[in-house]
Amino acid sequence: MPASLTRRSFHVLAAASGVALVAVPALRAQPKLEKPRLSIAVGGKAAFYYLPLTIAEQLGYFRDEGLSVEIADFAGGARALQAVVGGSADVCSGAFEHTINLQAKSQLFQSFVLQGRAPQIAMGVSTRNLPQYQGVADLRGKRIGVSAPGSSTNMVANLVLSRAGLKAADVSYVGVGVAAGALTALRSGQIDAISNTDPVMTMLEQKGDVKIISDTRTLKGTQEVFGGPMPAACLYAPAEFVQKNPNTCQALAHAIVHALKWLQTAGPGDIIKAVPEAYLLGDRALYLASFDKVRESISPDGLVPAEGPKTALNAIASFDTQVKPERIDLDKLYTNDFARRAKDRFKA
Template sequence: MSGPKFRIAPALFLLACFSFNGAAFAQAIEKPKVSIAVGGKHLFYYLPLTVAERLGYFKEEGLKVEISDFAGGSKALQALVGGSADVVSGAYEHTINMQAKGLPITAFVLQGRAPQIVFAVSNKTMPNYKSIADLKGKKIGVSAPGSSTNTMANFVLAKGGLKPADVSFIGVGTAAGALAAMRSGQIDAIANLDPLITMLQQKNDIKIIADTRTLKDTQAVFGGPMPAGTLYTTAAFLKKYPNTAQALANAMVRSLKWLQKASPSDIVNVVPETYLLGDRALYVDTIVKGREAVSPDGTFAQDGVKTALATLQAFDPALASKKIDLSKTFTNELVKKANAKYK
């Protein structure tokens, strides 16, 4: 009896070890398949998301991530609210707006520490532009109504004495449609991001009136640091799938750290060819201009979230009357652990 038991024991031991490790892995990732919604995936604003996907960082954390691209951040938010997306790669300020509406969502990774949004007027339809007052009654193109591009435009207008109702906002997306709308004269101004803005600049299609692609320019526009792209989700998701959220944070922090060291050519070689809009040199120029906007470690700064709230309240009287608990709009707990893992 002792002979067969002895021979079988090692096999059972190995099987037990394998089963234990497999079970531990399964327990670690409660929801291996995760859907992420994003509004304008090709934008430099969301480059960390693309890098994490293309370099296989999500997969190495045990995740199968499916990314759905929408015309703008407000559309991506709708996907989360409607239940067709688990997580959004989107602007931080949506967490504040949704708390005001009674839906708690929390940002858990900061992708960008400057919005990278540029507000510019058309040299075609407004060659004699002098001040914000000239925009009254004009058509302004944004990625999608309610998106971060719309938020930035509203804030710039408010500083110049105009209300959102004084202009007409038109959703034009973030790619070829926006380019065509500006060059054909369908819109008089635009709030959008790179690489689109740099392309319009190169052809002298626009005159820039507010730029947030660098930390210095962001400070000048908003009066403080302004958090930009994040990963955010519902408070319910974070509570139900904490290890899944941690895996997402791990992959994103790893991506941010890779971006700190990568050369422009390294980055160009990682992103899909379509991101280059047919102009590799332009995309490289975009990377060089906007590099400091990328968060180095995914951490939210307290003064930044305060700036975001003040920005929204500046043009939204309804929000100004709401009591917002900023501590519930973001968490640094997951990125703290991710940074300990990927130094």
């Protein structure tokens, strides 16, 4: 073999080696997921309350981040929380206020990306069972349907009752879910009032089945009920999980914020194509009407508003004597670090 060819081969190999040496650090810079396979527990996935989670799943955003996510759907947020506390799920897609209730019991859980900036929960009374309804006091001794006892729908109902001088013990709570079962329970007369999310509440409202007495489906309504911004659906997990799996939590935040970004410009047709047919509850037009009503309550960027945790704490402490505000460390309830990086990446 000629010497010149040998030298040329050497230089080609050297150049190739140089490229390899440059490329390897770049590959190593990609964060390794500590837990690429994980489970998320959610209470009532069909509700608009958790629409960002559904969009992230349906459009493959979790997969794009290298995650294999199993979503376990429960009847309500309280049951989803139990799954995470019990260890059968890694992360909860649930109400922000659950982190407060948990910390009050000396269990540190942390929210790391927000899905909703308003609870999207409305409370209404049955026009069939309570046609002469005059005020909240009329609910004494009545049956109130909630997604599940201990859920955020239960929390809103407790708040409405407490402001009228009633206690949770003055009524009977019935778990009805957030889909067809909730519609049936109200329309068949099994419950006298209902605290629930959309699309259920809009469907009942537009058919004249309920009279709305409290509404947090809009930012204005949320301000009136809670007196400030109220963080709602979020991804939260044990603080230890967040600390040990930062890359995994970042990937989850990326997927959710990607979904939030998509929802900012999605049209009715896009929504219909993205969600499972069963979510429409047999009425596409009413489903879309419901979406229009709650659209502004979906977080635009995944960030928990600065005053949000305090608003949530004040609301819960107003009716739950076990929650002592002075013992709650608001800064430990959440972190915006992951959502902020996701916001920057997706320009949300």
